[in-house]
Amino acid sequence: MAATEPVAIIGWSVSPMERRTDKTEAQLLLDVITDATAHAGISRADVDFTCAGSCDYVAGQAFSFVQNINAIGAWPPKRDSHVEMDGAWALYEAWVRLQLGDLDVALATGSGRSSTADPATIYPMEMDPYYLAPLGADAVSMAALQARVLLDAGLVTERQMATIAARTRRDAVANPHAQVSGEFDVDALLAGEYVRDPLRRHDLPPITDGACAVVLARGEKARELTDRPVWITGFAHVAEAHQPGVRDLRVSTSAARAAKAAGVAEGGPIDVAELQSAFTHEEPVLTAALGLGPEVAINPSGGPLAANPIMATGLVRIAEAARQIRDAGKRRALAHATSGPCLQQNLVCVLEEGR
Amino acid sequence: MTTYVESTVRFPYKRSLGPVIGQFMTGLTEARLLGIRADDRVIVPPVEWDPETGEQLAHEFVEVGPAGTVRSWCWVEKPTTQHPLDRPFAFALIELDGASTGFLHAVDAGRREAMTTGMRVVPRWRTERRGHITDVEAFVPGDQPLPVERAEPAGEPVTMMTYDAEVHYLTPVTENETRVGQAAAEGRFLGLRCPRCARLYVGGKNDCPICAVALTPQDEVDLPQRGTITNYVIITPVQYPGQTETEPFARVHVLLDGVDVVLMFQPVVDLANDDVRPGVRVSAVWTPPDGTGRRALAGWRPTGEPDVDDPALVNRIH
């Protein structure tokens, strides 16, 4: 869907990424909202609409997002919404909301303390409740099943997967938010034990606590607030069937459709992409589906393999892609987020520089 | 300093199955695996809508398997408590004979080296089957169906299923919350006054929700032990898991004198359910010190003062 009203990213903040933070989710949000609004040069009072992405199962509490509203400063009462999705979908809703034309500034957040419980026991609760959840179908197992399909089809090799891990960890050295970074030898990685055959430790993301906030502004308001708006020029998300067994796991049909709907192939080359490829083998599936060639820099932040704050990982991709335009001189960037087993649902956001 | 509290949350769900999943689950009680026809494909396990087109599928069920071919697998070396087996096993996508799709289930292969893509597997059925995906305990390597006990037709169709998951949480308890808890153990209420708007909060709040600024121990204030009931509810307990009350009981909101927010859902002492009402003046009742010298709030007892006559009081719910 083409934007009817241009909307720009004007500020963002990414929290420290830690294996276990001593802060609550609301405290993480308090900090990133304070920082993101400061980055945008506004105050909380200037925000007309907020939308948060978080998950009650992760928090271990019903309506946990109600407590998180404390971080917004919602007095006088603010228009607020919530998605039980990654914050990237919260940003999508905020973008749609600004299209109505009556509001100018919106804030999207994503937050999660993955360390609150074992993610392997949380994830199945979000799966199909009849056929998948009672088997304890966890994220790593689901990903491993897709990896096996790709390996058997010869579409990826274990060496290629280890090479992706080594590259993202190397890139992550420059990212102060990275949790996993450094120089790693591919052969040494391949000598490691399988965690869930065919996946080794380096094929998996770390368990991360963290949050992210992104500020959006519409049209003239964006130009008024900043000299360097990062415009959203394409935005779409597409879902496919939930049961992995009915899908062709060699490809990502929904990612390809989202890329087409967001106009990725139109309007010039993509310089850089931040993908929510939380498992190494997902990167080649996504670059193929999104039409990204070898000339496109993938995950210069280190991506989710460097830090994976559940419910915020996708929104961090959008913030990092915006940073590539604002601070690294890139012209056109793609941010991607995913949700559901084996890349079930995919979101594509195209960002561009300009006045 | 932040500490952590451990808790276990149970999620005991009871779900209705509908005509398609119900048929599949009923089949399981008969040790039969059913798929649903979608054009030239057979989808297993059956779904109500065509995953390609979204069209509702006719209820044309096809028996598949019991043998099938492993199309993908992964090896689970350390199972979680939610996994179907408590020893190393494989998750696999199994294309049952006659099916067009992969059926996710466990393969009890004993060792990783026994697993290959393309291997043949058959289900190992439980003796007691109730219409649940785990009626198949696991698939095992092989091509020949295993003998099945009690494979007679189902009496009643299966219409419901249970799912009872448990998750262990480790939740941070912030410094403010800890200090309020410590004060309560001494029979004191600790409040926090916002340094910006001067609102006075109870309950170890970490930030002022109006100003969105953090509250710190420097903002602490000792609170009075008296207040007024602003609102109440009489709860007739339903015996859901974890409910320990058996008789109707009251929970009240208490607005401490001079404080800006209520203490929510407080128990009462020496106040009959019929006498609970907004405006009643109450004071805190603490338990005697336990073996470690710690007290706890037992509830709120009427002081005998005249009621506060303020019709707006009932609106104080936060």
Ligand SMILES: [Zn+2]
């Ligand atoms: Zn305040």
